[in-house]
Each structure stands twice: as structure tokens, then as C-alpha cells.
Amino acid sequence: MSVVVKAEQISKQYKLGTVGMSSLADDVQRLIARVRGKEDPFLQTGEENVRDKAGTKADSRYVWALKDVNFEINQGDVVGIIGKNGAGKSTLLKILSRVTEPTTGKLSYKGRLASLLEVGTGFHPDLSGRDNVFLNGAILGMKKHEIKKRFDEIIEFSGVARYVDTPVKRYSSGMYVRLAFSVAAHLDPDILIIDEVLAVGDQDFQNKCINKMRSVARQGNTVIFVSHNLPTVKSFCTSGIFMKHGGIVMQSGINEVINEYLTENKLVAETGVIPDDFPRTRTEGATIQKIFCASETGTFCNEFGFGDKLKICVEFEVTKEINPVSLEILIGSSSGEQFALAADFTKQAYEGLSGKGKHYAEVEISEQILPGIYSLTVGVSDQASGISYDWLENVFSFKVSNVARAGGIDYPYTVSHGFINLKSKWTIK
Amino acid sequence: MRKIFSDLVDYKDLIFLFFKRDIKSSYQQTILGPLWLVIQPVFTSIVFSVVFGNIAKIATPANISPFAFYLLGLSFWNYFADCFNKISATFITNSSVFGKVYFPRLAVPVSILLSGLFKFSIQFGLFLIVYFYDIVFKGYHAACNVTLLFVPLYLLLLSLFALGLGLIVSSFTTKYRDLTMLIGFGVQLMMYATPIAYPFFTIPSTSVFYRILLANPLSGIIEAGKYAFTSNALFSPKLLALDTIVIMITLLTGMYIFSKVEKRFMDTV
Numbered sequence: 001m002s003v004v005v006k007a008e009q010i011s012k013q014y015k016l017g018t019v020g021m022s023s024l025a026d027d028v029q030r031l032i033a034r035v036r037g038k039e040d041p042f043l044q045t046g047e048e049n050v051r052d053k054a055g056t057k058a059d060s061r062y063v064w065a066l067k068d069v070n071f072e073i074n075q076g077d078v079v080g081i082i083g084k085n086g087a088g089k090s091t092l093l094k095i096l097s098r099v100t101e102p103t104t105g106k107l108s109y110k111g112r113l114a115s116l117l118e119v120g121t122g123f124h125p126d127l128s129g130r131d132n133v134f135l136n137g138a139i140l141g142m143k144k145h146e147i148k149k150r151f152d153e154i155i156e157f158s159g160v161a162r163y164v165d166t167p168v169k170r171y172s173s174g175m176y177v178r179l180a181f182s183v184a185a186h187l188d189p190d191i192l193i194i195d196e197v198l199a200v201g202d203q204d205f206q207n208k209c210i211n212k213m214r215s216v217a218r219q220g221n222t223v224i225f226v227s228h229n230l231p232t233v234k235s236f237c238t239s240g241i242f243m244k245h246g247g248i249v250m251q252s253g254i255n256e257v258i259n260e261y262l263t264e265n266k267l268v269a270e271t272g273v274i275p276d277d278f279p280r281t282r283t284e285g286a287t288i289q290k291i292f293c294a295s296e297t298g299t300f301c302n303e304f305g306f307g308d309k310l311k312i313c314v315e316f317e318v319t320k321e322i323n324p325v326s327l328e329i330l331i332g333s334s335s336g337e338q339f340a341l342a343a344d345f346t347k348q349a350y351e352g353l354s355g356k357g358k359h360y361a362e363v364e365i366s367e368q369i370l371p372g373i374y375s376l377t378v379g380v381s382d383q384a385s386g387i388s389y390d391w392l393e394n395v396f397s398f399k400v401s402n403v404a405r406a407g408g409i410d411y412p413y414t415v416s417h418g419f420i421n422l423k424s425k426w427t428i429k
Numbered sequence: 430m431r432k433i434f435s436d437l438v439d440y441k442d443l444i445f446l447f448f449k450r451d452i453k454s455s456y457q458q459t460i461l462g463p464l465w466l467v468i469q470p471v472f473t474s475i476v477f478s479v480v481f482g483n484i485a486k487i488a489t490p491a492n493i494s495p496f497a498f499y500l501l502g503l504s505f506w507n508y509f510a511d512c513f514n515k516i517s518a519t520f521i522t523n524s525s526v527f528g529k530v531y532f533p534r535l536a537v538p539v540s541i542l543l544s545g546l547f548k549f550s551i552q553f554g555l556f557l558i559v560y561f562y563d564i565v566f567k568g569y570h571a572a573c574n575v576t577l578l579f580v581p582l583y584l585l586l587l588s589l590f591a592l593g594l595g596l597i598v599s600s601f602t603t604k605y606r607d608l609t610m611l612i613g614f615g616v617q618l619m620m621y622a623t624p625i626a627y628p629f630f631t632i633p634s635t636s637v638f639y640r641i642l643l644a645n646p647l648s649g650i651i652e653a654g655k656y657a658f659t660s661n662a663l664f665s666p667k668l669l670a671l672d673t674i675v676i677m678i679t680l681l682t683g684m685y686i687f688s689k690v691e692k693r694f695m696d697t698v
């Protein structure tokens with residue numbers, strides 16, 4: 001397999017704040033350093049890009065959106081880049097698509113590269129659909145005769161044949177993206193870079209796009225794809241890159257990478273204690289401090305046999321007088337969908353949980369969960385208004401194997417069919 | 430340098446489509462369409478005739494009607510000013526496209542020159558009509574001479590100068606917008622430092638302004654353009670050669686700075 005994209009020690013630094021006198025002063029310092037043959041003084045400073053923390057170093061006006069990123073992508077790979085907001089995914093895509101240059105490091109690639117960071121780049125509202133197809137195609141790197149050859153195909157795919165000679169500003173937003181995406185889908189480059197643009201159009205059109213992308217990938221072209229939609233990434237990509245705070249945590253097969261992404265919070269996975277910097281949605285009043293799974297006997301556990309009883313334990317603290325709260329626990333699959341909810345909707349369900357101080361709740365799940373890796377989402381919210389005091393997504397993950405404990409019955413298949421074996425009563429006549 | 434040209438040739442379809450977009454979209458939803466290109470210089474020439482000719486009593490060459498004289502100067506000037514203004518704003522007006530897709534950034538300025546040439550040819554056509562009308566019906570003497578052959582060369586020089594200056598300005602405005610302010614009124618003022626509304630020879634050669642005019646590379650070129658049609662303007666091969674050198678230096682500087690800036694301008698624009 002030949003390497004088509006190679007990133008060596010790529011870093012990208014950004015300055016925070018506005019452009020003005022202070023940035024001019026920095027530029028002057030940079031210039032002086034360069035004239036004296038010294039290194040850029042600001043490359044030494046700069047912090048890891050943690051979005052929700054104020055700077056700690058003396059000079060934290062500079063952050064590294066990417067820091068020392070290395071990777072190689074082989075021909076024919078369909079690579080999914082995943083990571084939380086601010087992990088550096090978009091910056092990396094910008095560098096890959098040559099919109100901007102890395103501050104330090106080197107990127108090389110082989111073949112024709114096209115990037116789709118947005119649908120309809122360069123569409124002019126006053127021009128007709130026909131003119132815009134040509135314009136947009138040329139901006140994306142197609143030659144005029146190539147567009148001409150595929151014009152009918154593009155219009156056919158978009159399904160807006162009737163409007164082709166009307167200015168695109170008269171289009172509905174759905175028609176607009178359909179036309180724009182159709183151009184992109186017929187690009188046929190060696191390396192295609194896509195940023196979440198698949199989330200356009202109605203369900204029907206989305207499926208069409210994904211199938212089109214798949215066929216592009218099957219022809220041996222390389223695709224680099226960024227998305228938060230884990231199910232799409234999982235079904236579409238063959239390998240993955242997991243990014244965090246401007247660095248690469250892991251590059252591997254897509255399943256391993258997604259699992260790593262979901263079980264990323266090691267501290268939580270090993271002790272159930274939630275670290276202070278865990279991303280959460282929060283209003284003052286109550287804080288979840290601990291969440292973990294336990295075995296039947298009540299001891300901490302994150303690997304279960306098939307058919308084991310499962311307990312979920314939550315510890316939280318109420319810090320001021322608040323209305324009665326309710327507790328919700330959701331179970332999500334490794335592709336990110338949440339498929340089951342544990343909550344009690346009766347008024348009395350959580351009596352006694354609202355007083356100031358620490359509280360402990362234990363939920364017993366009696367359904368059989370099928371083998372796989374799962375993650376828990378937990379929230380404490382106001383019973384009446386539904387406002388959440390604390391909400392933690394995919395905070396704890398656990399594994400269910402297909403082997404039952406002594407005396408139980410093993411899961412008979414190698415692939416899990418669904419997530420839960422419902423408590424069902426069978427009558428055979 | 431060679432890479433820049435081969436890239437541009439690779440993207441010639443795009444340049445042409447940008448050109449087409451500019452022309453088509455400029456006159457969408459107007460009734461008169463490209464006729465506006467004619468109306469603007471006609472009205473400006475009328476105002477010039479009133480202000481400079483009748484009120485200030487600045488004489489224009491006798492072998493051409495004042496109206497045709499102003500039209501000729503304006504068509505050259507408009508070409509330069511229009512291209513320069515638009516190229517100066519390249520990075521700022523196109524940042525949304527530049528931020529999403531890579532293509533040789535120089536394609537935009539080059540397409541601006543093309544659409545400028547289109548507008549020039551209409552305005553210049555209008556001048557030619559008036560010029561011949563004057564000769565045939567008003568009895569003006571046909572004062573054109575063999576230097577007419579050089580007019581395309583003058584246009585090329587104007588283009589390269591607009592390109593060079595525009596590239597420099599647009600590169601400097603990606604981070605600090607101060608220059609945009611200067612350009613806003615600077616171009617308008619520059620017209621008065623170019624012999625457009627008055628003949629070059631009305632300026633006494635002892636004045637400081639005379640030297641300013643000579644230092645402006647546009648003066649030599651536009652005067653030579655006027656000479657081709659009137660045989661009564663400054664035509665100095667030496668000055669033209671000097672202007673060409675200045676323009677080439679401007680152009681190379683512009684292209685160098687532009688190529689440095691285009692790689693990272695998205696971070697600051």
C-alpha cells in the first residue's frame with residue numbers, strides 16, 4: 001500500500017483576542033528576531049488548546065490548535081477523524097486542504113486533492129443553477145470539459161432539473177444544498193476531504209450521498225472524513241484518527257478508535273470518580289461526583305458476563321436549596337446512539353434526594369444487555385421544569401462479554417443482534 | 430515564478446468562469462444592463478466639460494473635441510482605477526471562498542483584469558464612436574498617428590501596474606485594515622495627480638506638481654495613449670521605459686508578497 005498523505009510534526013499556533021496594537025507589537029518583536037537571525041519568540045510560548053480553561057501561563061495569548069501531529073494515510077483508506085469540539089479536527093482539515101499552512105511541520109501528498117469543507121463554496125446567488133454548477137466545479141478543481149461531460153449526471157443526481165436555469169437565490173435551502181452537493185459528489189479526485197457536510201438535505205438525499213461516497217471509496221480513492229456522527233463514521237470509514245487537545249490520541253481501525261473515544265475518560269472508567277474538567281452541562285445546585293457500575297453484590301465492576309445483574313450507582317451533592325430532582329440514566333451503544341433509559345416518572349420516585357448534602361442512588365437493571373461496549377449518560381434535573389443541574393454524556397463505559405458466569409447460558413452468536421434481550425413471555429401453541 | 434504561471438494555466442477555466450460570473454452578476458436585475466458602463470463616463474465627461482472646460486477654462490487640445498478628450502482619458506483611468514480597487518480587496522471579499530477551498534489565489538486578480546478589459550472595451554468603443562463622429566460631422570482633423578499600434582502595450586502596462594499595486598495593498602490588508610481606509614479616498618485623489626481632466630502641457634514645467642505628475646507612472650502611459658489619437662500630448666519613450674521599470678518592480682514585489690501572504694492569510698483576515 002502506498003502512502004498518499006503524510007503529515008510530519010505539524011503544529012499550528014493561533015493568537016487569541018483581537019488584532020490591534022498588541023498584535024502589531026508582537027509582529028515587530030517577530031521581525032526583530034528574524035532580522036537578528038533568531039527563532040520566532042512566540043513559538044516557545046503558547047498553551048495546549050483547552051477551550052474552557054483560562055490561560056495559566058504568563059503569556060497565554062497563544063494557543064496550539066495542533067501540536068506535533070504525525071500520521072500517514074494509505075491509498076484507498078477511508079479515514080474518520082473524531083474528537084470533541086476544539087480537538088483540532090477542523091484546523092487539521094484546513095491544513096490538509098491547503099487553505100492555510102501549518103506554523104511548523106510539513107505536509108505532503110500525492111495525486112489530485114479536493115476538499116469539501118462546505119457545500120456550495122463560491123455559489124453566486126444571482127447566477128442560474130447551470131452557471132453555478134460550472135463555477136463551483138471549477139473552484140473545486142474540475143476542468144470545464146469534465147463538468148460538461150458530467151453535467152446531466154449532476155443535475156439528475158440533484159433532482160432539481162426543473163430549476164436549472166433559475167438563479168439559485170430563488171431555490172429552497174434544500175434544493176440549494178442538493179445541487180451543491182451533487183457537484184461535489186461528481187468530483188472524482190484521488191484524495192477527498194469532507195467536513196460534516198453530509199448532514200444536508202432530507203433523509204432520502206443523505207442516504208444517496210453516503211452511498212455515493214461509499215462508491216467513491218470503493219474505486220480505490222482515499223477519503224478523509226470528519227464528523228461527530230459516530231454511526232456514519234462507523235459505517236463509512238475503515239480506519240480512524242482520534243484527536244484531543246490538538247494532538248492525536250490514537251490512529252487505528254475505526255472500531256478500536258471509536259471504542260477508545262468512548263472509553264477515553266480512564267479515570268472515570270477505573271474509579272467512577274468524575275474529574276473536574278469533564279465536559280458537562282451544568283447549572284448551580286447539584287453536582288454529580290461519581291458514577292459507576294456495580295455487580296450484584298454492590299462492588300465496582302466494568303466488565304460483566306452475559307446475563308449478569310447490573311447495578312448503576314450515582315453519587316451527587318446538592319449545594320443549595322433546590323426543587324425536587326429527578327435522576328436519569330441513559331445507555332448508549334459504541335456508535336454513540338442512546339438506546340435505553342432508566343428513569344422513574346412517578347412523583348415520589350426520588351423523595352429525599354433534594355436536601356442539601358451528599359446523596360447516593362442505586363439503580364438495578366434487570367434486562368439482559370447483549371455483548372458489546374456501552375456508555376452511560378447521566379443527568380440530575382429539576383422535576384418540575386426539567387432544567388438539568390448536571391448532565392454528563394458518555395461518562396462511564398462498561399463491557400458485556402458473551403460468556404455467562406457459571407450456571408448461566410452463554411450468548412449464542414458472535415454478533416450482537418440489537419442491544420437488549422427484552423424480558424419476554426413466550427406462548428407456543 | 431514558472432510554477433505560478435503553470436498553476437494559472439491549469440486553472441484557466443476557473444479564471445474564465447470568474448470573469449463570466451463578474452460580468453453576468455454585475456448587471457442582473459437591471460434594465461439597462463451594460464449600458465450603465467456607457468452612461469457613467471458620458472456623465473463624468475459632461476461634468477468635466479462644465480467644471481474644467483467652462484468654469485476653470487482649462488483648454489483642451491484643439492484637434493479633438495473636449496468631450497472626446499475627457500472620454501479618452503476616463504476610459505484609461507477607469508480601467509486602471511477599477512482593477513486596482515477590486516484587486517486591493519481580493520483577500521477580504523473572497524475570504525469565505527478562500528477559507529474553504531484551495532486554488533491558485535492569483536486566479537481572482539487575473540479574472541478581475543479580464544472583466545476590467547471587457548468594461549474598458551465598451552467605454553473605449555464609445556470614445557471611438559465620438560471620435561469618428563467628430564471627424565466626419567464636425568470637421569475635426571483626424572490627428573491620430575502611427576503610435577496607435579502601441580495602445581495595446583499601454584493597456585498591458587496599466588494592467589500590470591494595477592495588478593502589482595493591488596496585490597501589495599491586498600496583502601497588507603489581510604491583518605491590518607488601515608490601508609483599506611487610505612485606498613478608499615486615495616484612488617480618487619490619484620486621478621488628479623494623473624493628466625485625465627486636463628492636458629499635461631497646461632502644467633508649467635517649473636512647478637512642483639509637474640514633478641509629481643512625472644513621478645506618477647500612469648501619467649507617461651496615459652499621455653502616450655492620448656498622443657496616439659491627438660498628436661498633441663506628452664510622448665516620451667524615455668519616460669515610458671522608466672515607467673515600465675517602475676511597474677515591473679511593483680509587480681514583482683506584489684507577486685512576492687502575495688505569494689507569502691496567501692498561505693496563511695486565513696488565520697488573520
